[in-house]
Structures are given as C-alpha cells and as structure tokens.
Amino acid sequence: MYRINKIDYFIGVFLTTIINSLKGVPALFDETKDSKRVEFATDTGEFNVYIKYTTKLSKVKKNIEGKRKNKMSSNVSFSSRDYEILGDDFYKNDKKKLICLVCTNEKLNETYMAVLDYEDGMKCLEKSTDSGSRRITVTRIGAEYNFYCYGVGFEEEYIRCPVDCTKFLGLKAAEA
8 A cells, every 4th residue: 555645745735736727737747756846738838846845834923014914934944855856857858847835734724835936946045054954935924915935044035926826837726
C-alpha cells in the first residue's frame, strides 16, 4: 500500500485548482524523480511548477491605520537541495516556470497558495541566513487581494502575487 505524504496532499491542492478552472484542461502531468516538481500543459500554456509547503501558518491581530486587522504569515524554508534543483534541472526547459508556496495550519483546514514567477521566487531566495538557510515569507493583511512575499533581508522590497492564483495562471476559477 502506498503511503500518502503531506507533499502529495499539497500537490493535489495545486493541481485541483488547475483542473477545476474553466480554461485549465490538463494535457500532461509529468511525474519526476523529485515529487515536488510538476510539469503540465493546459490550453493557456505549458508549466513547470516547484511546490513547497509549510504547516506553520500564523495569524495575529495587528493595528494598521487605526484598525484591527488579521495578519497571516508563513515562512517557507528551502534546503540547499531545493535551491540546487531550482538552479539546475528546474530551469532547463522552455515551459513557464513557477514556484508555488502552499501555506497551511497543522490541522490542514486553512490553506493559502502563493504562486510566484521563477525570477521573483529566486530573487526572494538570493540571500541566506548566517547559518545558510533560505526562506520565503508569505504575508497577507486583512482581505487584501495580494500576498506579499520576501526573502532574508528583503522585507522592504517585497513581491506581490495575487491571492487568486487562477488569475496569475491565466485561468478562471470554476463557479461553485
């Protein structure tokens, strides 16, 4: 019997979003030796997506311009091996390259997906901590339409990506 790992669950979350979109008709799911990388084609293009997750979603109340708002944040850690894959094998094809960060809590009942262009994701991963680790921090305040993503020593130069990743992928979410 095959054991389903957490990464398999999060890959499923991402792919379900693609499948349930009105324009996203998957033509190919490429199983690779690294289960964190997914290649697929839809009628909007061909994609190469590196999927990382964290189950350390934090939510706090924050005073912003005199109003109490919820702030969601997660740190998605990247190992040396993750960074090597993104720098070597991942880059060597002509598909649209994306980095998908799946942020959820321990119970897996609250999940967010931030999808970054490869170049933006690598910009976030340029610097490492003194111990050599890399991360991308994903935040959202209130009901904003964007996530703010940044890496080590990079908070002021954050990258915005839409909360609705179907827009980012050129897809339209299916009506419920």
